[in-house]
Amino acid sequence: MTDSQYNNPFAAKPWACLGVAATGTFMATLDGGIVNVALPTIAKGFQAGLPLSQWVVSAYLLVISCLLPVFGRLGDMSGRRAKHRLGFLIFALASALCAMAPSIWSLIAARGLQAVGAALLMANGPAIVILSFPGPERGRAMGMIGMAVSLGSLAGPAVGGWLMGAYGWPAIFYVNVPVGLLGMYLAHTVLPDDRKKSTGTFDYRGSGLYAVGIVSLLLAVSHGGEWGWTSVLTLGCTGLAAVCLTLFFRRQTKIPHPMLDTSLFRIRALAVGNLASMCAFMGLFSNTILLPFVLIRIIGMPPGETGLLMAMLPMAMVVSTPLCGLLSEKVNPALLTGLGLFIVAAALYSQTMLTPAAGYWRVAYGQMALGIGFGMFLAPNNSAVLGSAPRSKSGVAGSLMAMVRNLGMVCGIALASSVFESFRNSALAAGAADAPAFLLGFKAALHTGAAVTLFGAMLAFLRPRKNAPPEAPMQP
Numbered sequence: 001m002t003d004s005q006y007n008n009p010f011a012a013k014p015w016a017c018l019g020v021a022a023t024g025t026f027m028a029t030l031d032g033g034i035v036n037v038a039l040p041t042i043a044k045g046f047q048a049g050l051p052l053s054q055w056v057v058s059a060y061l062l063v064i065s066c067l068l069p070v071f072g073r074l075g076d077m078s079g080r081r082a083k084h085r086l087g088f089l090i091f092a093l094a095s096a097l098c099a100m101a102p103s104i105w106s107l108i109a110a111r112g113l114q115a116v117g118a119a120l121l122m123a124n125g126p127a128i129v130i131l132s133f134p135g136p137e138r139g140r141a142m143g144m145i146g147m148a149v150s151l152g153s154l155a156g157p158a159v160g161g162w163l164m165g166a167y168g169w170p171a172i173f174y175v176n177v178p179v180g181l182l183g184m185y186l187a188h189t190v191l192p193d194d195r196k197k198s199t200g201t202f203d204y205r206g207s208g209l210y211a212v213g214i215v216s217l218l219l220a221v222s223h224g225g226e227w228g229w230t231s232v233l234t235l236g237c238t239g240l241a242a243v244c245l246t247l248f249f250r251r252q253t254k255i256p257h258p259m260l261d262t263s264l265f266r267i268r269a270l271a272v273g274n275l276a277s278m279c280a281f282m283g284l285f286s287n288t289i290l291l292p293f294v295l296i297r298i299i300g301m302p303p304g305e306t307g308l309l310m311a312m313l314p315m316a317m318v319v320s321t322p323l324c325g326l327l328s329e330k331v332n333p334a335l336l337t338g339l340g341l342f343i344v345a346a347a348l349y350s351q352t353m354l355t356p357a358a359g360y361w362r363v364a365y366g367q368m369a370l371g372i373g374f375g376m377f378l379a380p381n382n383s384a385v386l387g388s389a390p391r392s393k394s395g396v397a398g399s400l401m402a403m404v405r406n407l408g409m410v411c412g413i414a415l416a417s418s419v420f421e422s423f424r425n426s427a428l429a430a431g432a433a434d435a436p437a438f439l440l441g442f443k444a445a446l447h448t449g450a451a452v453t454l455f456g457a458m459l460a461f462l463r464p465r466k467n468a469p470p471e472a473p474m475q476p
Contacts, residue, residue, distance in 0.1 A: 014132035016190045018141055021128045022148035023183045024084065024121035027091065027176060029152030034160035034172040036288050037307045040296045041169050046104040051226055054289060054417050059108045061410035062218055063115035064122060066211040068403035069260050071123035073202065080124040085187040087120025092180025099173035122402040128191070130386055140326055161307020203259040206251050210259070213244030222414040225422045264397060269388035272463045273381050274404040279456025280341055280377055281408030283348055286416035286449030287370065290442050291351070295363065298356050298435055305360070312364045316371025317378070325379030333380040334463045341457035343373025348450040352443040356435060377460070384463065416445040
């Protein structure tokens with residue numbers, strides 16, 4: 001064993017460690033794809049409207065966003081293997097609770113617990129990959145992780161549509177149980193024992209300020225249209241979010257062992273890449289959360305066919321993501337990521353032209369264009385962001401990237417739902433029928449998502465051509 005392998009045990013068997021990280025990524029994305037397609041069926045079964053039922057997805061993403069920096073910091077302090085293994089176990093058990101949920105509120109609560117397991121996996125998975133591939137193969141490894149994202153997303157809608165038709169929506173959660181138990185076994189047997197004496201201290205006060213700030217912000221964005229944008233509740237949540245997040249960021253610059261290392265934001269490639277990623281996921285999830293409702297309620301497609309259509313997006317990503325991950329080792333990431341987001345914005349705009357008479361392939365072509373563009377963006381952006389961070393801070397950088405990604409998803413859902421409800425309710429108040437009002441809200445939400453994505457594309461083109469060199473060797 002070389003000295004570098006001794007200091008970094010993950011480098012001794014990189015592809016096996018990548019397989020474990022990819023299993024966690026596959027499970028999390030499999031669940032996301034299944035739930036998005038099942039949401040109209042779940043909402044109808046529990047007689048819940050869109051503002052409430054979207055929390056089945058949003059609660060999951062929100063809890064992940066709150067916990068990612070916490071678990072990233074803990075991984076840097078005391079090691080990653082045990083936390084990755086625990087993440088698989090919690091995810092599997094919570095999936096069973098989701099399947100047995102007797103009400104929409106209990107399902108939302110179980111999804112929050114499921115998110116605890118997902119956050120453990122997401123906070124440590126990127127760091128495991130970076131530790132395992134410290135050299136020029138990193139771009140290829142990130143491309144493989146992108147393929148796991150694509151395969152999980154591809155399997156989710158298709159498998160979800162079939163499971164709902166055959167066994168009902170609880171089956172979409174039971175399917176996670178064996179995958180989670182397999183992942184726990186692999187984490188135990190494959191990942192090296194990287195336990196170490198805890199270094200530094202954990203910022204409990206900062207984590208509390210961050211959680212309260214993020215939750216308050218998302219409540220304001222999600223329900224501002226319902227409560228009224230100038231109502232006491234909306235303004236109160238917005239003010240509380242502003243105060244808590246300001247205090248949080250100020251605290252992180254003053255304490256010796258911050259939960260979120262704000263010095264990372266001084267690395268331009270990392271800051272620009274994360275902001276572009278947030279815009280990209282906000283735009284994408286305006287389509288992801290609303291399109292199943294349009295396909296099932298307006299166009300009249302059955303869940304199985306809807307699942308296959310939603311699978312067209314990740315199917316295209318299966319092709320574009322690994323290819324662009326490989327290209328990112330030789331081509332300026334700014335070109336790939338910027339062009340990819342322009343394609344995503346154009347595809348979102350094309351979806352606003354859907355009508356109740358839209359055929360299968362009209363929808364499929366739009367989803368494939370989204371997948372090609374997003375795959376072109378994802379792997380090069382991830383590689384550039386993680387490669388720009390000092391190796392000694394890979395855990396924090398990886399959890400920051402995952403946190404931004406999930407904030408983008410949940411903000412995208414919240415913004416899309418708010419715009420949708422505002423335009424739909426205005427149309428209904430003006431005397432429009434339900435279907436035209438629904439489509440009007442859908443188009444307004446996707447126009448907003450396309451605009452946000454275009455802003456992300458401009459940011460992507462501004463990223464530096466080269467990453468900053470690591471400051472120090474990474475220690476496990």
